Amino acid sequence: MLKVQDKGVHQCDSGWVPVFVDQDKSISLMSIGFLLEKPDDAVVWRGPKKNALIKQFISDVTWGDLDFLIVDTPPGTSDEHISTVESLRPYKPLGAVLVTTPQAVSIGDVRRELTFCKKTGLRVIGIVENMSGFVCPHCLECTNLFSKGGGEELARHAGVPFLGCVPLDPQLTQSLEEGRDFIQEFPKSSAFPALAHIAQQILDRTSPQGS
Amino acid sequence: MAEEDPGAAAPPHGCPGTSSAQAGRAAACQGCPNQGLCAGPAPAPDPAIEEIKEKMKTVKHKILVLSGKGGVGKSTFSAHLAHGLAEDETKQIALLDTDICGPSIPKIMGIEGEQVHQSGSGWSPVYVEENLCVMSVGFLLSGPDDAVIWRGPKKNGMIKQFLRDVDWGEIDYLIVDTPPGTSDEHLSIVQYLSSSHIDGAVIITTPQEISLQDVRKEINFCHKVKLPIIGVVENMSGFICPKCKIESQIFPPTTGGAEKMCQNLNISLLGKVPLDPQIGKSCDQGQSFFSEIPESPATSSYRNIIQRIQEYCGLHHSQEKLSNQGME
Numbered sequence: 107m108l109k110v111q112d113k114g115v116h117q118c119d120s121g122w123v124p125v126f127v128d129q130d131k132s133i134s135l136m137s138i139g140f141l142l143e144k145p146d147d148a149v150v151w152r153g154p155k156k157n158a159l160i161k162q163f164i165s166d167v168t169w170g171d172l173d174f175l176i177v178d179t180p181p182g183t184s185d186e187h188i189s190t191v192e193s194l195r196p197y198k199p200l201g202a203v204l205v206t207t208p209q210a211v212s213i214g215d216v217r218r219e220l221t222f223c224k225k226t227g228l229r230v231i232g233i234v235e236n237m238s239g240f241v242c243p244h245c246l247e248c249t250n251l252f253s254k255g256g257g258e259e260l261a262r263h264a265g266v267p268f269l270g271c272v273p274l275d276p277q278l279t280q281s282l283e284e285g286r287d288f289i290q291e292f293p294k295s296s297a298f299p300a301l302a303h304i305a306q307q308i309l310d311r312t313s314p315q316g317s
Numbered sequence: 318m319a320e321e322d323p324g325a326a327a328p329p330h331g332c333p334g335t336s337s338a339q340a341g342r343a344a345a346c347q348g349c350p351n352q353g354l355c356a357g358p359a360p361a362p363d364p365a366i367e368e369i370k371e372k373m374k375t376v377k378h379k380i381l382v383l384s385g386k387g388g389v390g391k392s393t394f395s396a397h398l399a400h401g402l403a404e405d406e407t408k409q410i411a412l413l414d415t416d417i418c419g420p421s422i423p424k425i426m427g428i429e430g431e432q433v434h435q436s437g438s439g440w441s442p443v444y445v446e447e448n449l450c451v452m453s454v455g456f457l458l459s460g461p462d463d464a465v466i467w468r469g470p471k472k473n474g475m476i477k478q479f480l481r482d483v484d485w486g487e488i489d490y491l492i493v494d495t496p497p498g499t500s501d502e503h504l505s506i507v508q509y510l511s512s513s514h515i516d517g518a519v520i521i522t523t524p525q526e527i528s529l530q531d532v533r534k535e536i537n538f539c540h541k542v543k544l545p546i547i548g549v550v551e552n553m554s555g556f557i558c559p560k561c562k563i564e565s566q567i568f569p570p571t572t573g574g575a576e577k578m579c580q581n582l583n584i585s586l587l588g589k590v591p592l593d594p595q596i597g598k599s600c601d602q603g604q605s606f607f608s609e610i611p612e613s614p615a616t617s618s619y620r621n622i623i624q625r626i627q628e629y630c631g632l633h634h635s636q637e638k639l640s641n642q643g644m645e
């Protein structure tokens with residue numbers, strides 16, 4: 107998605123050097139995708155191997171001085187999640203952002219994820235509802251492809267902040283496919299103000315003065 | 318990990334995979350932090366594999382539903398494959414949900430909150446109709462907020478129990494829904510069924526390259542574990558605006574979609590299912606959209622796909638029978 111799929115990870119004396127996404131080196135990235143020989147290689151690993159790699163990603167990568175470390179996870183409440191929370195615990199993570207689509211089938215998974223956060227003592231920064239509505243580019247009719255409002259309702263029910271809805275924008279998909287910087291390429295997209303607003307709220311809620 | 322020499326923590330180039338006989342022993346394993354774990358004493362084959370083989374003697378066809386990415390419609394597909402096959406009242410259908418941490422099948426099948434009963438011969442699955450039964454970890458939870466926070470080995474134990482200890486009875490089709498990816502659940506199901514013959518896997522994807530990338534990994538996984546691929550289903554391919562009736566690509570097939578990928582890899586494309594908001598609604602309400610919206614293009618597309626899967630299974634079954642009888 108960030109158009110760095112052909113880059114490799116280098117080793118230095120102090121560990122693995124992450125891949126930089128931009129010229130200014132303001133965003134660095136680490137992924138198992140960089141460690142595969144061929145892009146189509148499947149990583150067929152059971153839990154213990156995945157856990158070992160996650161621990162290495164946190165302890166053996168030369169992250170340097172970071173303001174924020176964002177960790178993307180697979181769905182569920184299993185090895186990757188337990189290991190990530192365990193390895194980050196000494197660094198006092200700010201919390202978790204839970205992303206859902208609006209329909210009940212997806213909300214069900216987030217309810218279980220909320221329980222995971224509670225049980226592992228991870229603060230919930232808030233819930234984001236993604237793929238909320240689709241505006242037809244031909245007639246501007248908005249259709250809720252996957253219903254609407256489930257995320258907000260869940261946030262209220264669970265007593266956690268609701269950070270906002272992001273509409274479904276095929277241009278977003280297209281730009282991610284091409285690995286372009288969404289924020290730079292699509293300031294006019296309907297998803298842009300929504301994402302910017304959510305980012306600001308996360309900043310506000312996690313700044314030392316706030317919350 | 319921190320005190321380990323990072324130079325020794327070599328990336329897994331050429332990793333033979335944990336299930337390989339070479340695990341921990343291949344040249345590539347030298348220096349891998351998991352070498353010890355992988356090499357371990359070669360595990361004796363799990364006796365459960367034989368027990369499961371016995372159990373599965375009354376199960377004619379077994380179909381796995383896989384995907385690379387999450388949220389592409391595996392569970393929706395599995396549920397509707399089950400509904401579609403069960404329309405033939407002479408056939409017995411079973412649906413097994415192996416998504417231990419995200420069991421959505423009970424909701425989609427409209428049986429959330431049901432409990433599994435213990436009978437003399439094992440756990441009884443939950444019946445949706447006389448000829449359609451379901452098993453899911455969801456039936457073992459205390460409520461919708463209950464989470465299964467388990468690492469791999471416990472999930473594997475559960476899958477073993479689902480195959481070995483459930484009172485499946487005489488079944489024509491066993492459909493296995495899986496979580497996304499290629500990890501514990503997938504390895505376990507393939508391993509536990511290794512003596513029981515799986516007809517094959519159906520792989521679900523959406524049309525965009527980000528999703529197809531993961532499908533290629535899934536296909537490589539199938540080749541690695543020698544799991545036949547029945548075919549690929551492209552889901553959410555195109556959306557027809559209810560107002561102006563013009564089609565939009567919600568997940569644009571920038572690299573030619575599943576069609577091109579299947580051509581390149583010589584795999585069958587079973588069909589394309591359009592995005593229809595009614596499908597999501599039906600799933601949320603636990604109803605089959607075959608009966609809710611029989612005229613939708615999504616319904617007819619689904620029906621064609623189901624027919625092709627039936628044909629595939631029928632064909633392979635009769636081929637097997639013929640070769641067993643040693644006649645043409």
Ligand SMILES: Nc1ncnc2c1ncn2[C@@H]1O[C@H](COP(=O)(O)OP(=O)(O)OP(=O)(O)O)[C@@H](O)[C@H]1O
Pocket residue numbers: 181209211212251252384386387388389390391392393394416419421495496497552553590591592593594595596597598600601615
């Ligand atoms: N063709 C379609 N049109 C509209 N909605 C769909 C379609 N297919 C699936 N959906 C909806 O998309 C959502 C995701 O589907 P589903 O839960 O089946 O995906 P999954 O691959 O099983 O996800 P997971 O990886 O989390 O198990 C569901 O709400 C489902 O109702």
Ligand SMILES: [Mg+2]
Pocket residue numbers: 391392393416421495496
């Ligand atoms: Mg699912």
Ligand SMILES: [Zn+2]
Pocket residue numbers: 242243244245246247558559560561562563
């Ligand atoms: Zn329109």
